[in-house]
Each structure stands twice: as structure tokens, then as C-alpha cells.
């Protein structure tokens with residue numbers, strides 16, 4: 001077999017980001033923005049990517065070789081995913097994403113899921129999406145030192161998913177939800193923001209009280225999703241956003257956007273994902289994408305992806 005290609009959906013966190021890391025519930029959905037990870041036969045291990053940006057490079061112009069102290073960090077998820085396998089064969093891993101890295105859409109999870117799905121099939125293993133999710137979750141947590149099962153399970157399994165409190169379970173939600181979503185670039189990574197929240201949480205109980213309320217909001221949002229109550233769902237988005245902002249994980253542009261949406265009488269908007277900039281979701285209505293674009297956000301294809309990660313052999 002010459003090569004295998006995995007197509008991985010990215011994700012939107014609807015409710016419960018950050019709290020889910022500490023056992024509180026969350027709701028996330030896989031979307032139709034995707035990442036392709038192709039693994040093909042090679043005489044040495046090479047990684048190429050269409051969206052990765054690295055700074056601080058030194059180029060040997062005679063050899064046209066680039067070096068950067070940031071390479072290891074930026075490729076850490078790909079490297080960790082390949083290192084998971086005992087059966088290591090030299091391959092060319094090419095990653096093609098329709099969005100920028102590190103904007104709250106789960107590219108860290110997607111790149112791990114894509115490498116695990118494509119490389120495992122390339123060496124003749126036949127993992128189920130659940131096995132890919134389980135393996136990928138441990139890899140993402142090992143790279144970041146912190147993190148929940150939400151992103152790796154959502155990008156592996158697809159659909160609209162509910163992650164119950166204090167459990168390793170995941171359940172599908174039947175809800176027909178129209179979301180508008182977009183992102184701005186951010187200057188930090190989710191791993192760094194997770195460390196910042198952990199430091200805050202280690203200093204006292206107030207963070208757990210805030211996360212407990214986020215958990216209550218998420219449970220109410222699950223019921224609103226199942227009953228199709230968009231106006232309650234939107235209100236809960238504003239509340240969840242305010243609670244995340246109180247944890248210091250939002251961003252001035254995002255806060256201003258969400259408060260503008262609320263003052264315009266829009267149903268609901270909130271940050272989505274790790275924060276510090278990145279993604280915003282709104283209950284879809286005529287004004288939502290206009291507002292997102294007016295604040296400089298890049299709109300993403302937020303149609304639900306119900307299939308999760310898929311792979312195909314390319315001969």
C-alpha cells in the first residue's frame with residue numbers, strides 16, 4: 001500500500017470548555033471544516049503542512065535547509081502521534097487544513113486523530129473510531145500535560161456530543177442546531193491557557209464554583225438543545241461566555257463582539273474552545289455572520305459533520 005489519507009472534522013465547543021478538563025460536563029459538535037492527513041511511503045520520516053507557521057528560523061542558503069527552535073513545539077502533536085506506534089516505518093506525513101492552527105477549532109486534536117487513523121491503517125491495523133479517540137486523547141494529554149477527552153472524541157466520532165460530568169462516557173444528542181462561527185488569530189496556545197487556568201484554580205475554590213455553574217449551564221443547554229429551544233440556548237451561551245470571561249480566558253475583541261450581539265438583541269453568542277482569541281459561535285440568524293465578519297472574524301463552515309474521521313487507501 002503506497003498511502004492512506006484520513007479526513008478529520010474540526011470541532012466547535014458549544015458549552016463547557018475548560019470546565020470539562022476538571023470533570024464537569026461539556027457539549028461539542030464536529031463541523032464540516034476538515035483536516036486531511038496523508039501518510040505515504042518514504043525513505044525517511046518527513047512532515048509537511050500547508051498551514052503551520054514558525055518564527056525564528058535560520059536558513060542555510062547553500063543547502064536551502066531551514067532550522068527553528070520552535071519546530072519541536074509546533075510539530076509536537078504529530079511527533080507524539082507517530083511515536084505512539086511500536087511499528088515505526090519511515091513515512092511522509094502531509095497535513096492539509098482548511099483553517100489556521102490554534103484558533104479554538106481543535107486542530108491539535110484533529111492532527112493527532114488524523115495521524116493515528118492514517119498511520120494505523122497504513123501499517124495494517126484496523127482501529128475503530130472509538131479506539132482512535134481513546135488513543136488520541138492520551139496523546140493530546142501527554143503533549144499538553146492537561147486536557148479533556150472532548151476534542152479528540154468529537155473529531156474522531158463526529159456529530160453533536162454530550163460529555164457527562166465525572167465520567168469517561170460520551171453520548172450523542174439529537175438536536176437540530178444552526179450555528180454561525182468564525183475566528184480571529186490568537187497569540188497563545190490552548191496548552192498555555194490551560195496552564196493559566198490551572199494556576200488560578202490551584203489558588204482557591206472560586207474557580208471550581210465558577211466551573212460548577214458552567215456545568216449547570218451545560219446541563220440546561222443539553223435540555224434546550226433536545227427541545228429545540230433556541231432562545232434559551234442563546235441566553236445560556238451569553239451566560240457561559242461571561243463565566244469563561246471571569247476565568248480570564250476570553251479576549252477584548254471577543255468580549256466586545258459578544259456584548260454587541262447581546263445589545264443588538266441577537267439570540268446568543270460565546271467564545272468557543274481554549275480562548276485567548278480564536279473562535280466565536282452564535283445561534284445562527286440573519287445578523288450573526290454579518291456581525292462576526294464586521295469584527296474581522298473569518299467565517300467557518302459550521303454545518304455538522306456526523307461521520308467523524310474517515311480513511312481511504314490511495315494506491
Ligand SMILES: Nc1ncnc2c1ncn2[C@@H]1O[C@H](COP(=O)(O)OP(=O)(O)O)[C@@H](O)[C@H]1O
Pocket residue numbers: 049050051052073074075076077078095096097100101102103104105106107108109111188189190191273274
Ligand atoms: N496543520 C498542522 N500541522 C501540524 N501540527 C498542527 C497543525 N495544526 C495544528 N497543529 C498543532 O496544534 C497546535 C495548536 O493546538 P491548540 O493550541 O490546542 O489549538 P486548537 O486545537 O484550538 O487548534 C499547533 O501549535 C500545532 O502544534
Ligand SMILES: C[C@@](O)(CCOP(=O)(O)O)CC(=O)O
Pocket residue numbers: 013016017018019020021103104105106107108146147148149150151190194272273274275
Ligand atoms: C479548553 C478545552 O476545554 C478545549 C480546547 O479547545 P481548542 O484546543 O482551543 O480547540 C481543553 C480541553 O477540553 O482539553
Ligand SMILES: [Mg+2]
Pocket residue numbers: 106107108109151190
Ligand atoms: Mg487544541
